[in-house]
Amino acid sequence: MNWKERLARWGIKRSPWVYHVNTGACNNCDIEILDVLCPRFDAERFGIKLVGTPRHADVLLVSGPVTRHTEQPLRDAYEATPKPCAVVAFGACGCSSGIFKDGLNVNGTVDRVIREEDPEAIITYVPGCPPRPEAIISAAVKTLEAL
Amino acid sequence: MATDWYMYLLYFLIFPGFIFSLLVGLLAVWIDRKVTARIQWRVGPPLLQPVYDLVKLIGKEVLLPVGAQPLVFLFAPLVGLAGAVLAAFLLGSVNFLQSSFVGDLIVLVYLLFLPSLAIIIGGSASGNPISAIGSSREMKLILAYELPLALAVITVIINAGFTLNLNNIVAGPGAASVSGFLALLVTLICVQAKLAVVPFDIPEAETEIMEGPLVEYSGLPLAIFKTMEALLLYILPLYVITLFLGGLGEGWWMLLGVLKYVLLLVIIILIKNTNPRLRIDQAVNFFWTKVTALALIAAGLAALGEIYGVSWL
């Protein structure tokens, strides 16, 4: 690990910028993510910020079972994210395709797609349908510890 | 008066140039985020948050998009940063060292244009349709607000007795006349647009075009752009104070100057947090009719006051 990467990892723990990728989620998880930014939980206390483009992101928050149409965009988003970065597989769908597992247009889980892109990727799993905001914050802490 | 070259270098790099203005700018960014959070009943980020953001961005990988023009793409942030640092140095030396030269007001107005120009160039060079949209919006916004901003500067020049020297302008009447006050209002609105914050954050509109011209930037270039924005948050309120509110002052009056600065900053943040975003056509319309009319009235009143010797006009 060179000095630049060490700097980045030190910084990411204090200011993780999150880009939210929806790969076919039912929208419930997405609403729950926004809850974390609301006054009650206020993720900005830890420097967590939602950004509009993967180029600025440190953490890719992927919700949804990865449908056929969203597999390639997910790969592109991971490619477009400057390394080092982390991936969070969000919700029962993100972890294992959930109730959509046998759907005819569901291609497979987040971790399979990301691992095909980069076998070394850091992936954390947040189960729940949808996960509670407390679970999201604890997942954030664990993700950053893994870096 | 023989200042050695290394003193100039110190002035430029440390105080009142780059390092000092960067620290104040980062503090201003923190005040911005904290006040925003308090308005929304949140706690907000810790004091060092802007520093963490910058350090992290410096450490991250720099990605070059496929369709980009690499040289222009990477040098545009430097152009913007250079403009912002020079403007900060100019304003700082007027306010802290009381040194200025004839015509520095004009230089300042041009330097303040460089950051926007850098954003346009960078956005256009990144070969992304979204940043192209952002760049074109930024261009239209500049066309909209530069005219009233220049008219306000002319009003100030007339009121201060036709001087182009910032030291004389600081000593001049500033906003203490009808025309000066109108020009202050116009400048405050234009500053909002120059900072590209709500209601005029049309070029960066996160929710529709994902930060516009900056969409393809990552790592160090993005960090430079963020530094530039932090510097702007220091420069533009200081610009208003220098032109209209009698400068930062000397000695103990400096405390009052700091109060003026924080007050202006909080006003900008409050406007930002209590307004929706305008569309680009609405913004251009607003600037070219209402704001320009106001600025014209201010300049006219100032000229009348100068001709007939009425000091309160």
Ligand code: SF4
């Ligand atoms: S985990 Fe549950 S809430 Fe989340 S996208 Fe899947 S079905 Fe919807």
